[in-house]
Amino acid sequence: MKKFDLNIEKVLEHWTIPHALREIIANALDESILTNTKEPLIFKDKDNKWHIKDFGRGLKYEHLTQNENKEKIENPDKVIGKFGVGLKDAMATFDRRKIKILIQSKYSDITIKKVSKGDFDDVVTLHAIVNEPTQSNMMGTEFTFTGLKDVDIEKAKDFFLLYSGERSIEETKYGELIENKKNRSRIYVNGICVAEEDNLLFSYNITSTTKKLRQSLNRERTNVGRSAYSDRVKSILLECASPEFAGKLVNDLQRIQAGNAHDELQWVDVQLHACKILSSQEKVMFLTAYDLMDGGKYLSYAKEEGLRIITVPDSLANKLETSKDLNGNNFRNLETYALEWNEQFEFAIVNVNQLTTKEREVFNYKDTIVGWFPKRNNPVKDIVISETMRPDNYTGSDALGLWEPSSNRIIIKRNQLKNLQSYAGTLIHELVHAHTNTDDNSIEFESELTEMLGKLSILILKSSKPKSMLRRLLNK
Structure with a gap:
């Protein structure tokens, strides 16, 4: 038997049993990754003792030193841990919480006990008690716990994406986009939860860490600040391309106007990326709040055609006008839809013979009205x-x-x-367009229309009965 002083300088008093179990599970998962062995086992035996067993190289008592693990430092995006202190913190917590542990490998059987420190009988510290192995041919390392409750194991497993039951929506080179089914979303780093957020739409598992994030992973691996991982979250979002991702993000996009959208939507380029995906995969039209109020019949036509109407903030609408979707097509807004619709529109032309007698009487005034306009270079070939x-x-x-x-x-x-009044007014309006080549609501059109009204007034005033004609006009 050998006694190995764990030299624990600072005890994490607030750690619970699940926190300590988290470290054991994390080490087991890391070992399975580094050695390419099967997933660790977590099970309870007939004596109600819980076991955590990996199939790696086996724990040595030297691993209980308080140093950074070189192998894990060299593989930051493969493993969860990097400090040797995690295991020691866990052992101190088990001792403080009255949980008995037995660590077995082909190298030794290890338990923990408080004993005197060297020759100083009055100084009692936590030691690892190292005995000869009872299973010298054993593969991996097995922890056996006495005194654990089932709920402790469940809470410990909940720290890990592997055991959380959360579904991966999409994988990218930076990490995974995870469906958020909990009240709070989670940030995982290589599968272990390092932070929780109240207002994120998704959860995330970061598998490609930045130097800033690695430096922020503290000894406890909890409450990592958002500034440490926000860049990677954004990178994951911009790499995602699945319809499910885009649909969820665009649905949330429409909550911006109400001020209750999730925090991912604070990034305009993420908004734009989601719109690019959606536009490439569905028939959609992107409208501002003003467009919704002023869309008129075009909005009704779009809905009848089954187009999905997406409300976007003005800032995003401006970006959409100068961007293209993933297929290289322009985004469809109210203006572009109107152009598309008009290009496809076919008039239902009515033959003169199909008009009623009264309609033909009104229609036949066309030559008289056209005669009021200059005959030279008349652009109108048909009415x-x-x-x-x-x-x-x-x-x-x-x-x-x-x-x-x-x-x-x-x-x-x-x-x-x-x-006749309706017909003449509309025909004169269009004749002014034809003769002046000007558009509605333009100063040029207003000037030309005013001039034409003046000419018509002269015709009336010079007629044989101007007063009776004016009375008929004013009385409609």
Whole structure:
């Protein structure tokens, strides 16, 4: 029998039994990774004693020194631990919490006990009691615990992604995106929980650590600050490309306006990345809150076509206008959708013979009205009636009339034939567009329309009965 002083300088008083068990499990998992052996076993025997067993190289008493583990330092992205103190902290906690332990390997059987320190009988410290191995051909290391409760094991296992029951949504070169089914999301580093967050949409398992993060992994491996891992969380998000990821993030994106979105949405480039994925995989249209209020019939048409409407903040909408999705296509917003819809739109042209007698009477005034405009270089080749019209670009409602330069024709909606006033007003409006090549709501169009109204006024005033004509106009 040999006595090995553990030389524990600082005891972690707040550690519970699950914290101590976490260290034993972490060491077992690390050993299985470093030696490429099977997953450790955690089980309870018929005597109600719990066991944690790995199948690695076996623990030596020299491993109980309080130094950094060189092998683990050289493999930071493979293993969980890096300090030799974790095992010693665990043993001190077991002693303080009255849990008996037996550590067995092919090298020795080890227990712990408080005994006098060397020749100083009045100084009692925690020692490892090292005996000859009872199983000299044993593979790996086995810890046997007396006095553990089942709940201690369950709480200890809950520190680990492997035993948490949480589902991995997607793996990237920086780590895993984990479904968050708990009240709080978790940050794992190589499979062990180092922090919990209240307002993250996902949990994360960081498998490619940064120097800053490695330096922040303290002796206790808990309560690591967000600044240490936020860069890696963002990197994981920007590498993800699954529909499930994009869908969850975009759904949350729509909560920004209400101020209750999760913290991942604070990164505009993450918002943009999610939109790129979604646009590449679904028929979606991205609208601002203003677009939703002002979308008119185009919004109704989009919904009828089954487009998914995504509300985005103005800052993101501006980025979408100058970006492309993963397929290299432009993002669909209200303006681009209107252009698409109009390009596909087909007018339901009505033959003159299909008009009612009253409608034909009104329609036949077209030559008279056209005659009020200059005959030289007249761009209008045809005037037709349609049952359907495209929405205009200002109100979103069906246009009453349309000047179509590509075909040199004016198209009037059929309901304008209900009376001469409606028909004449719409036709004059479109004739001004045709003759002046100006757009609605422009100063040029307003000037040309005013000039045309002046010319029409002169025609009325010079007629034989100007007063009666004006009265008819004013009385409609």
